Amino acid sequence: MSILPEEKPSPRLRKQKWKVAVLANIKDDNQPTPEGVPPDAFADFDHIETVDALRTAIEADGHTTVFIHADRDLPYALRKEKPDICFNIAEGLGGDAREAQVPALLEMLAIPYTGSRVLANGISLDKTLTKRIWRDRRLPVAPFQEFQFGDEPLRPELKFPLFVKPAREGTGMGVDMNAIVNNEKELRERAQYIVSTYQQPALVETFLPGREFTVGILGRADSKLYSRHPEWYEKDGFHRFPVLELDTGNTEGPWVYTNEAKSKDVGPEGNEGFFCPAKIDPELEKKLKHLALRAHLILNALDVSRTDIRLDEEGNPRLIEINTLPGLTPSYSDLCLQSEAEGIPYTDLVLEILYLGASRWGMIEPREIASETNNNKKK
Numbered sequence: 001m002s003i004l005p006e007e008k009p010s011p012r013l014r015k016q017k018w019k020v021a022v023l024a025n026i027k028d029d030n031q032p033t034p035e036g037v038p039p040d041a042f043a044d045f046d047h048i049e050t051v052d053a054l055r056t057a058i059e060a061d062g063h064t065t066v067f068i069h070a071d072r073d074l075p076y077a078l079r080k081e082k083p084d085i086c087f088n089i090a091e092g093l094g095g096d097a098r099e100a101q102v103p104a105l106l107e108m109l110a111i112p113y114t115g116s117r118v119l120a121n122g123i124s125l126d127k128t129l130t131k132r133i134w135r136d137r138r139l140p141v142a143p144f145q146e147f148q149f150g151d152e153p154l155r156p157e158l159k160f161p162l163f164v165k166p167a168r169e170g171t172g173m174g175v176d177m178n179a180i181v182n183n184e185k186e187l188r189e190r191a192q193y194i195v196s197t198y199q200q201p202a203l204v205e206t207f208l209p210g211r212e213f214t215v216g217i218l219g220r221a222d223s224k225l226y227s228r229h230p231e232w233y234e235k236d237g238f239h240r241f242p243v244l245e246l247d248t249g250n251t252e253g254p255w256v257y258t259n260e261a262k263s264k265d266v267g268p269e270g271n272e273g274f275f276c277p278a279k280i281d282p283e284l285e286k287k288l289k290h291l292a293l294r295a296h297l298i299l300n301a302l303d304v305s306r307t308d309i310r311l312d313e314e315g316n317p318r319l320i321e322i323n324t325l326p327g328l329t330p331s332y333s334d335l336c337l338q339s340e341a342e343g344i345p346y347t348d349l350v351l352e353i354l355y356l357g358a359s360r361w362g363m364i365e366p367r368e369i370a371s372e373t374n375n376n377k378k379k
Helices: 048-059 074-081 098-109 118-125 127-136 184-198 282-298 334-341 346-359 367-378
Strands: 019-024 064-069 085-088 144-147 162-166 202-206 212-219 238-240 244-246 303-311 317-323
Touching: 019 048, 019 074, 048 064, 048 346, 064 074, 074 098, 085 098, 085 346, 098 118, 118 127, 118 317, 127 144, 127 202, 127 282, 127 317, 162 184, 184 202, 212 282, 212 334, 212 346, 238 282, 244 334, 282 303, 282 317, 303 334, 303 346, 334 346
Parallel strands: 019 064, 019 085
Antiparallel strands: 144 202, 162 202, 212 238, 212 244, 212 303, 303 317
16 A cells, blocks of 8 residues: 655654765866866866855755865865765766766775766766667667777768767767768868877767757665655656757757857757757657666666767667766756756755765665654654
8 A cells, every 4th residue: 555645754864964075076267278188178077156056955954064176185185074975076087987086985985975886987988888888788879989099990880970079078078060070081080189189089970860868867776765755756766857858949950069058058048958848759758768767777877867868860769878977057957957847946856866875875774664663662
């Protein structure tokens, strides 16, 4: 027999209030890019306003917070501050698995943290490896090839136009209108530019001309045991956010979600805008959500992720990439826009991510135990 929402006891924190450290890399728009690094090298770093918003949301439930820069002094700062748990949005400081750097450090120091663990964060930033894993598990991806030097023979299954981008970056880094190449000469020039500028392989894939969507996933198989909002989750323990579609209706020619567009405000005065929930057929919506969850599970992502999907020329969805550290800027980041679209306040979203993470480290009693404890106290 189902229990009405108001009858469900809330999970109990083993320690009533926590010291939560928000870990992030902060960008300074007024600071020039150092010589020798790509012009968009810090594109996926966060503004301090995002950190402030996270701290406000966490403190709304009675916790104390501290912001710690995720720089090379992070190990020493963690030992000094001694947080109970870290809310991690740090992007890392370079290398082919930089988003795994902070989780790896926290694992070594046995400090609880939110979001995906080391391996998932390391793999998801490597777009080529991610696509290989998805393809081997029979998830739909566009034909692709990784170029180490830029002059490798092009595989016969790849037909022009093609799309070229860095293999191990996020937030549209290395993506502009020149990312679409229409012939051999343009391909070689662009691939060698990516290899030289970003010091990493270039990912070349069939250009997908169709509509572009993104789907957020929240939860785990046991989410209902620890959530303050068990009604959010389906029987499998996961919540699928409404599908967000990027508005490409006013674009002339092939549309590319460039880093420049991602850096602008949402709406007609900024980037292309969006529809959320997307105006799509129920069957396509079901398929997109299914693919996003499969993409999440196959990479062993934890608690929260956002997957980008684009339609090919025949209207079939193809997975582009997954973000295991989705942006959390209020009223701006895609996951936050999806949350707002179904009436989930920003504070509730942030606290849910925090408590899902904490539950993995034994910081919260599961719902059944909390219920039995309350019953025993009544006796």
